Amino acid sequence: MTLIQLGETIRQRRxxxxxxxxDLADLAEIGLxxxxxxxxxxxxxxxxTLTKIVEVLGLELNLTVKL
Incomplete structure (x- = not known):
C-alpha cells in the first residue's frame, strides 16, 4: 500500500x-x-503516529516486511 492509498483509506474511514x-487530530493527540x-x-x-490514528478510527495496521 502506498502512502496515497493509506491516506485515502484513513480519510474514507474518518x-x-x-x-x-x-477532531481526529485532537483524539489522536497529533497535529492537524x-x-x-x-x-x-x-x-x-x-x-x-499511524498507530494513534488507526486506534481512534478502529482500524488495524498490518505490516509486511520484504527482505
Missing amino acids: QRLDIRQN RTVIAVENGTGNPSFQ
Whole structure:
C-alpha cells in the first residue's frame, strides 16, 4: 500500500465515522497538519503516529516486511 492509498483509506474511514480532521487530530493527540499530510499522502508519518490514528478510527495496521 502506498502512502496515497493509506491516506485515502484513513480519510474514507474518518468520513464514514463523521469525524472532522481537527477532531481526529485532537483524539489522536497529533497535529492537524499531520492529519492533513497523512490523508493527502504527502506526509511520512511515524509508526507511533499511524498507530494513534488507526486506534481512534478502529482500524488495524498490518505490516509486511520484504527482505
